[in-house]
Amino acid sequence: MSYTYLFIAGAIAAASVFAILAFYWAAKHGHLQNVESGAKIIFDDGEPIGQATDAFPGHQPGTLTKLRR
Amino acid sequence: MSPAVADLPSKPSLLESISPTSVEPVEDKAERVEIDRAMRGPVLLFFGAAIAWLLIGSLFALLTSLKFNLPDFIADYAPMTFGRVRPAHLNSVIYGWSAQAAVGVGLWLMARLCRVAVRHGGILYAAWALYNFGVLLGVLGILSGAGSSVEYLEFPRWASVVIFAAFALIAIWTVIMFRFRKPGHVYVSQWFILAAFFWFPWLYATANLIIFFLPVQAAVQGPVNWWFGHNVLGLFFTPIGLAAAYYLIPKVIGRPVHSYYLSILGFWSLAFFYSWNGMHHLIGGPFPAWMISASVVASFMMVVPVVTTGINHHFTMKGNFGALRWSPTLRFTVFGAVAYTLASLQGSSMAIRSWNQITHFTHYTIGHAHLGMYGFFTMVMFGSIYYIVPRLVEWEWPSASLIRWHFWLSAVGVAVMFASLSVAGLMQGWALENPDIPFLASTNFTLPFLWMRSVSGIMMTAGHVAFAASFALIMLKAGTRHTRPTLLANPDEAAA
Numbered sequence: 001m002s003y004t005y006l007f008i009a010g011a012i013a014a015a016s017v018f019a020i021l022a023f024y025w026a027a028k029h030g031h032l033q034n035v036e037s038g039a040k041i042i043f044d045d046g047e048p049i050g051q052a053t054d055a056f057p058g059h060q061p062g063t064l065t066k067l068r069r
Numbered sequence: 070m071s072p073a074v075a076d077l078p079s080k081p082s083l084l085e086s087i088s089p090t091s092v093e094p095v096e097d098k099a100e101r102v103e104i105d106r107a108m109r110g111p112v113l114l115f116f117g118a119a120i121a122w123l124l125i126g127s128l129f130a131l132l133t134s135l136k137f138n139l140p141d142f143i144a145d146y147a148p149m150t151f152g153r154v155r156p157a158h159l160n161s162v163i164y165g166w167s168a169q170a171a172v173g174v175g176l177w178l179m180a181r182l183c184r185v186a187v188r189h190g191g192i193l194y195a196a197w198a199l200y201n202f203g204v205l206l207g208v209l210g211i212l213s214g215a216g217s218s219v220e221y222l223e224f225p226r227w228a229s230v231v232i233f234a235a236f237a238l239i240a241i242w243t244v245i246m247f248r249f250r251k252p253g254h255v256y257v258s259q260w261f262i263l264a265a266f267f268w269f270p271w272l273y274a275t276a277n278l279i280i281f282f283l284p285v286q287a288a289v290q291g292p293v294n295w296w297f298g299h300n301v302l303g304l305f306f307t308p309i310g311l312a313a314a315y316y317l318i319p320k321v322i323g324r325p326v327h328s329y330y331l332s333i334l335g336f337w338s339l340a341f342f343y344s345w346n347g348m349h350h351l352i353g354g355p356f357p358a359w360m361i362s363a364s365v366v367a368s369f370m371m372v373v374p375v376v377t378t379g380i381n382h383h384f385t386m387k388g389n390f391g392a393l394r395w396s397p398t399l400r401f402t403v404f405g406a407v408a409y410t411l412a413s414l415q416g417s418s419m420a421i422r423s424w425n426q427i428t429h430f431t432h433y434t435i436g437h438a439h440l441g442m443y444g445f446f447t448m449v450m451f452g453s454i455y456y457i458v459p460r461l462v463e464w465e466w467p468s469a470s471l472i473r474w475h476f477w478l479s480a481v482g483v484a485v486m487f488a489s490l491s492v493a494g495l496m497q498g499w500a501l502e503n504p505d506i507p508f509l510a511s512t513n514f515t516l517p518f519l520w521m522r523s524v525s526g527i528m529m530t531a532g533h534v535a536f537a538a539s540f541a542l543i544m545l546k547a548g549t550r551h552t553r554p555t556l557l558a559n560p561d562e563a564a565a
Contacts, residue, residue, distance in 0.1 A: 014271070015268075015271070015344050016344075018267070019340045019341060022264075022340075023337060023340075026255070026260075031254065031255050032333065035329050035330050035333050036328075036329050036330060037254070037329075038254040038255075038256060038257070038329050039319070039325035039326045039329035039332075040325050041253065041254050041256055042182070042256060042316060042319060042320060042325075043320075043323075043325070046101065047101075047320070047323075048323070049323055049324065049325060050323045050324070051323040052321060052322060052323050052392070052396070053320050053321055053323065054321045054395075054396040054397065054398045054399065054456065
C-alpha cells in the first residue's frame, strides 16, 4: 500500500514539475518576451489584420471597412 | 501542391518525426489550403462521430430528465432505468461529443498554428477508430449494468483502456506537430492545446489506475475521483475552448487579441492553480481540513485567469459587437466566452463553505455544470465547427436558417435549463437546511422546475437536430455552391 501512496504523490507532483519545466522552457526560448507581437502571428498577407474571415475560402465577406482594427 | 510541400519527404518515418533534422514550412500563400486538405479526413471523422454521439447523448438526456417527473416511464426495462440512462447521457456527451469535438478542433488549430506540412495522418485515423470503439464499448457497458459508480469514470475498465490508448496516439501526433512547427512564437492557443492533450491522458490514466486497477483505500478514492472529475473540465475542456476562442474571435473580426500579455497570464495561472480545485466538491466530507481549505483558496485563485480572459475577450470585441448579427462563428463563440466567465465565477462562489452547504447535493450544481459544459464549451465548439468545416469541405453551409434555429434553440434552451435548475436547487438547498420541512417536500418543490428542464432539453435537442442536418447537407455538398459565406444577416444592413 505504501507504494500506492508514493505513486499518487508522484503523479500529483509530476503535474507541477511538468508545468514548471514548461514555464522554464518558454522563458528560456523567449516565448515570454515581446509577447504583444505574438498576437499578430495568426494574420498574414492572405488574411491580414482588418479583414473579417468568417467567409468561404477565396471570397471576402465585404465587411472590411465596417470593422474596427 | 506548393513547391515547399512537394519538397518534403512524402512519408517520413516516425523516428524522423520524433527527431527532426530540419523544418520545412509550407509557403504562406498555400499553407492554409494544404493544411486544411491534409486535415480534412481525420477532423471531419471526429466531428461526424461527435455529432452522432451528441444526438445519442441528447436522447439519453431527455429520457433522464423525463424520469424525474415520470418515474414509471420505461422503468421495467433494466438498460433504460435511471441509474443507467443518466451515466449513459453523461458519458455520451462528455466522451462521445465533447471530447471528440475538442480533439477535432484542437487538431485543426494545432496544424494551422504549427504551419508545417501535416505528417502521420494515419495515427489520427487509428486514434479515431480506437476512440469510438472505446466509447461504444463504454456506453453499452453502462447500459448493460457493467458501469462503475464513480462519476465521470462510469465506463467499464476494459473501455477505459481503449480510450486511453486512442488518446495516447492523439497526444503523440500533437507532440510531433509541435516539434515540427514553423520556427517562431508559440501562439497562446498552441499552449492551451498542447497542455490539454498532455493533461487528459495523464489524468485519465492516473484516476483509472488508482481507483480501478490498483485501488487505493476507499477514503482516498473520493479525492481521486474529484481530482479527476474537476480537472477533466478545467484542464482539458476549458483549455480547448479557450484555445478556440483566442483564435476565432481575433480571426473573424480581423483584430489581434486586445492584450496578448493577459492571455499568456491566463494560461499560466490556469496551469498552476486549477489542479487544486477538485477538492471543493468534498466540503463537509471526512477529509483533512487542509486539503479542502487549499482547494477553496485555489478556487478563488481561478478568478485571475477567468477575469483576465473575460477582460481580454471583451476589449477584443469592443467596437465590433455588431458582427454578432452576421457571423455564425462569432455568435456561438462569444456566447460561449461570456458563459465561461459566468460559470467560472459561479464555480468559485460555490467553493465558499457556507454557500456550498446550501447548493451541494442539489440541482444548483447540475445547472452550474450545464452552464460550463454547454453554455461555454459546447457553444464554442459549435462556433468552431461552423468556422472549420467549410474550409475542409470547400463548400459553404447550405442554410443560414438552420444555423439561426440552432443558435436560438441552444442558447434559449441552456438559459432556461440553467435558470430553472438554479432556482430549483436553491429551494431544495434551503429546504434541506430547515428541519421543519420534511425531506419529501424538499423534492416536491422542484417538480415544476424539472418540467422546465425537460422542455429546455427538448429545445436543445431540436437545435442539435438542426446542427446535424446542416452537417449532413454540407458533407453531401447539397444545394448550389455559394460564392459568399453563409452569414446570418447582410453585414451592410446589420451595420446600418
